[in-house]
Amino acid sequence: MPANEALREFLRARRARLTPEEVGIPDGNGPRRVAGLRREEVAQIVAVSVDYYTRLEQGRVAPSQEILLRVGQALRLSEDECAHLLTLAHPARADLDGDGHYELRREMRWVLDAIRTPAFVLGRCLAIVGTNEAARRLLVDFDARPARERNDARWVFLDPLARERYLDWDLVARDNVASLRRQAGRFPDDRRLADLVAELTAASPEFARWWAEHDVVQHRRGCKRYRHPVVGDITIAYEAFPVSGTDDQILYVYGTEPGSPSDAAMERLLR
Structure with missing residues (x-):
């Protein structure tokens, strides 16, 4: 069985986050050459x-x-990280069918156009x-x-422009990386x-780091803060919905708190 580089690197990175004390293991062996848990400690x-465990x-x-x-x-993996681990350990071959993953069904287009908010x-x-x-x-055309x-x-x-538009650019950017990392586990052949x-990786030091x-993360809901050049700052809540009939398309719908300054700004934006 060939080595699974993605699995190995993921588990190494997760081991490096933890100390023996955090998992209840006495650390009486002096200074460590590398950060985090050793393989033998995870195996224990x-x-x-x-x-x-090494072969795993x-x-x-x-x-x-x-x-x-x-x-x-x-x-101490999160729910998303556990799902990612299962995917990496038993990878499925990606469904590669040309541009099908990058096309919107006409019915989904109707739904998008019927939604008033972003x-x-x-x-x-x-x-x-x-x-x-x-x-x-709100974003760009x-x-x-x-x-x-x-x-x-x-x-x-x-x-x-993205760094100007997002008030919390670093958080949004890190979420992008985590989303792509999750997809890389699901679709290793893409x-x-x-x-x-x-x-x-070549163009952005932040992305590479x-x-x-x-x-890894799967976006389900959250908040984002924007700075719009016309209507000012807007804080939105978003919800994510899988698009039926696909395994990789997600509908994101934005909303603002009723009566809030962000709601007023959104109303001005949509006039």
Whole structure:
């Protein structure tokens, strides 16, 4: 069985986050050469041999879900990180069907256009596959850009306008990296995704640094703060909804707190 580099690097990064004290292991062996837990310490917590855990980390065994969940508990993984671990340990071959992952169904277009507040659909590689008029007013008119530039990660990291528009650019940018890292685990054979990661790694020191941290996240809900050049600062809440019939398209819908300054700003934006 060939080595699983993605699994190995993810588990190494997660081991490096923890200290023996955090997991209840006495650290009486003096200074450590590297940060975090050793493999033998993780093996001890998981109750497997060091040899087995080493082969597991290298992707040279097919661990059961029970063992993987025990590894997740030992490394204090979040729900998203546990799901990522399961995906990396048992990778599925990606469904590569040309541009199908980057196209919006006409019915979904109707839904987008019917939503009054900002809404858009992200697909594979964080491609922006569809926006409504309100989203184009709040962010930028992605529909008017070349197809290659309709990408949330490229916009956030390579377009200076994104740093002006997002009041918390670093948080948004890190979330982008974590989203791409999760997709890389789900779709390991997607060349377009690999090329995007290589491009951003070469172009952005921040992207390269955060990519090496192996953080993963699945966006479900949250808040973002924008600074719009016409209506000023706006704080929005968003909810994410999987698009039916796809395994990688997500609809994001924005809203503002009724009666708030952000709500008033949004009303001015939508006039």
